[in-house]
Amino acid sequence: MEIGVLRRDGRTDPFFDGTARDRLVIRRCAACDRWFAPDQAGCPECGAGELEWAEAAGTATLVTWTVTHGRPAADGTAPPPAFLALVELTEGPWLHARLDGIDPAALREGLPLRARFRHPGAGESYVLFGPEG
């Protein structure tokens, strides 16, 4: 499955400013010193309504994964499969992510991963996760 064209919506500027510079920018509660996914709206710990943006290390481990397969066309051809995952950032939050450059046979819970940034010709830059190293 092709990766779609991403556009800003006003809430995502710090995130996409980050991916443009090869940085993974997520949310953090200053009061609790807890990190959250970039779409988190407030702190479920202390109830703070405002979370700051902060740069994550870009390292993660694999939680779980799937390989999605599109419906085959009448001639039997099917779009290439996509490797999708939940990854756990070193800071703790989980992200729904797409894997890149992985060996399907090597997939396992806890597999070390690292953010890899992509800068497509159209739309915003985005992050994929590939094997560490």
Next chain:
Amino acid sequence: MTEGTGGGTAIAGLGMTELGRVYGRSPRRLAADAVRLAAADAGLALGDLDGLLVSHGMGGSPGIELADTLGLRDLRLLSQLNSFGATAGAMVSYAAQSILSGAASTVACVFADAPLKPERSAGSAYHRDAPEWYGFGGMTAALGFRSVNAFYALAARRHMERYGTTGDQLGAIAVATRAWAAGNPRAQMREPITLDDHRASRWVAEPLRLLDCCLVSNGAVAIIVTGADRARDLARPPVHVWGWGQGHPGHRKERGSDFGLTTGALTSGPIAMKMAGVTPGDISQCQLYDCYTYTVLVSLEDYGFCAKGEGGAFAASGALGPGGALPTNTGGGQLSSYYMWGMTPLSEAVIQARGDGGERQAGRNDVILVSGNGGILDHHSTLILSPHPKGA
């Protein structure tokens, strides 16, 4: 309790439209037809209803304007509810509580949806596509999460990795469910399948194959809840509501989350069973929300029919199919029969409790557990139903 409801509450009517590739009727029209059928089934006139609870599907319709469509006047209860696949169970519990409190006496609960379009695949009904994507939700979709299948596949894979659950164990659920569907004239898929058919069915989102995924259906299902004392005087045998519960785990997406390993049944099951005065050993049969084979497996664990992590072995033991120790999804479920969200398991429970299952009627129907599951394992409801009055 108010006078007249000392016997608790009961489901007195069931109405089902044609289900599946049914075109030409809007969700609102389908819902109205189902309510009329349910009232007729109960031997009631529409004017006997004083409550209406409405649950919409993918299209966001019907809403509470359904009351106007049906010409209902002077209602005492009217709401649109939504906890996704857990809504049907929630509607029954709100109806029962309204009746027990005296706020209403006879409440119709209806679900309708029409996501299937002529000439379009069933899968496309729940698939997102767009030329460009906005926001964080759009980003997830742009990266490849275009349908619910991928999210449930992540859950199923996690269960497999943690507990050694296998694809064949998921397949055993698909096979058992189809065996039940063979006996259901309403089922969309009645041709028996084998484990080899499951193994040969194409991947949708690994580890889920096509035969691990539910159908998509157009149609509507309605039930009518009233006081058990009143239900006894109506046209059909009452299906008594012994207990109900909800569970919304709020799995956080962060380190330590149980996502994929447990469901809200861990909460809703004990609440409903305690209210009903039963334990898992008392359950005669289960009607479980089977949007995927995997949800049956994990729900069985969370309800306590087997230990955590042993749902796969339990399913593969043959317990769930015809002749098994715990008949489950006896109408063919959402996997093989029809996909009316939580109304699929609820409607089959009513049919079984009445003994109307025909060639698929399970041997025992004294205590029936009904589950609902919504979102990505975010919402859960449980009902305990019986042909017998509670405590009798």
